[in-house]
Amino acid sequence: MITLTNVSKLFRTGKGNGGTIKAVNNVNVDINKGEIFGIIGYSGAGKSTLIRMLNGLEAPSEGTVVVADKEISKIKGANLRKARQEISMIFQHFNLLWSRTVQDNISFPLEIAGVSKSERMKRVNELIKLVGLEGREKAYPSQLSGGQKQRVGIARALANDPKVLLCDEATSALDPQTTDSILELLVDINQRLGLTIVLITHEMHVIRKICHRVAVMENGQVVEQGPVLDVFRDPREEMTKRFVQQVTEPEETKETMDHLFERYPAGKVIQLTFVGDHAESPLITKLVRNFELDVNIVQGKISQTRSGSYGTLFIHLDGTEDEMLRAIEFVKAQQVGVEVITHA
Numbered sequence: 001m002i003t004l005t006n007v008s009k010l011f012r013t014g015k016g017n018g019g020t021i022k023a024v025n026n027v028n029v030d031i032n033k034g035e036i037f038g039i040i041g042y043s044g045a046g047k048s049t050l051i052r053m054l055n056g057l058e059a060p061s062e063g064t065v066v067v068a069d070k071e072i073s074k075i076k077g078a079n080l081r082k083a084r085q086e087i088s089m090i091f092q093h094f095n096l097l098w099s100r101t102v103q104d105n106i107s108f109p110l111e112i113a114g115v116s117k118s119e120r121m122k123r124v125n126e127l128i129k130l131v132g133l134e135g136r137e138k139a140y141p142s143q144l145s146g147g148q149k150q151r152v153g154i155a156r157a158l159a160n161d162p163k164v165l166l167c168d169e170a171t172s173a174l175d176p177q178t179t180d181s182i183l184e185l186l187v188d189i190n191q192r193l194g195l196t197i198v199l200i201t202h203e204m205h206v207i208r209k210i211c212h213r214v215a216v217m218e219n220g221q222v223v224e225q226g227p228v229l230d231v232f233r234d235p236r237e238e239m240t241k242r243f244v245q246q247v248t249e250p251e252e253t254k255e256t257m258d259h260l261f262e263r264y265p266a267g268k269v270i271q272l273t274f275v276g277d278h279a280e281s282p283l284i285t286k287l288v289r290n291f292e293l294d295v296n297i298v299q300g301k302i303s304q305t306r307s308g309s310y311g312t313l314f315i316h317l318d319g320t321e322d323e324m325l326r327a328i329e330f331v332k333a334q335q336v337g338v339e340v341i342t343h344a
């Protein structure tokens with residue numbers, strides 16, 4: 001549905017580096033029809049620039065951008081406007097028209113597309129139901145909660161039956177509970193309408209909860225990409241590891257580890273990672289039964305992704321060096337990830 005080939009974007013800054021900055025640097029990404037694809041990165045990584053190239057708001061300096069069989073990076077004028085009807089967008093701060101009611105906000109893109117009044121009313125009612133805003137048709141944006149405003153944004157974005165929905169930090173202004181309800185709505189829309197969704201975010205929680213695949217951006221480049229569960233199981237880049245830790249490790253892990261190294265200077269602290277069925281295997285029982293070791297459970301967490309569960313468990317082992325190494329080999333053979341944590 002979407003193919004980015006060798007896409008780069010340079011901006012003129014008038015300062016250093018020959019007066020340019022490479023906001024996006026040689027990105028190659030393929031997004032399938034019906035997929036929810038997440039792009040994660042910290043501020044300045046190039047996410048906004050990348051997503052703006054998907055709907056032609058920004059033209060690439062190099063490379064090609066193809067969305068729904070159209071080369072967005074080449075078409076202009078009326079053809080670009082037509083192509084944009086198939087690529088909708090929702091925003092962090094909703095971008096609603098404050099002087100229009102909910103129903104008039106949703107109706108706005110239909111008016112621009114020249115749809116008749118009776119057709120508009122019919123479509124608006126369907127969309128109001130789809131996003132769960134029945135009863136709020138006549139309210140103004142200022143009378144709505146953040147979650148309701150985003151529902152209006154979503155309904156408006158869906159008005160012209162787009163093939164692709166772009167989400168620019170769509171939940172970043174919302175509290176955790178409202179974030180989850182909007183993410184559930186996006187999954188529902190994706191499943192019901194078969195809509196392809198591309199979202200940019202700095203929160204791994206969003207990726208974990210709804211995305212099929214993820215690309216990690218750093219300094220304009222995609223440094224890693226793959227199915228969400230694979231990236232959780234085996235993050236390769238430092239940047240990816242930091243994002244994965246956002247959801248897999250309790251915040252106080254480092255503090256706990258420091259305390260542990262002080263309290264038990266002997267032995268090893270080990271991080272185990274379990275994916276899918278292995279999350280349920282009685283591994284600790286086997287370790288205690290089969291090895292001459294003391295095993296302490298330090299802390300653990302299981303997270304759900306769209307394609308299965310993912311768990312991390314920190315344990316402390318104490319015994320002879322040989323026995324600990326044997327135990328580590330045993331754990332590896334059970335298809336459980338093992339990392340020996342060293343004192344920083």
Ligand SMILES: Nc1ncnc2c1ncn2[C@@H]1O[C@H](COP(=O)(O)OP(=O)(O)OP(=O)(O)O)[C@@H](O)[C@H]1O
Nearest residue numbers: 011012021023041042043044045046047048049050
């Ligand atoms: N129009 C512009 N002119 C000059 N530089 C720009 C322009 N737009 C973006 N940049 C620069 O390009 C880099 C990438 O910015 P971009 O907004 O794409 O990153 P981001 O990952 O979306 O970050 P954020 O979440 O903070 O928006 C930054 O260094 C930014 O300053």
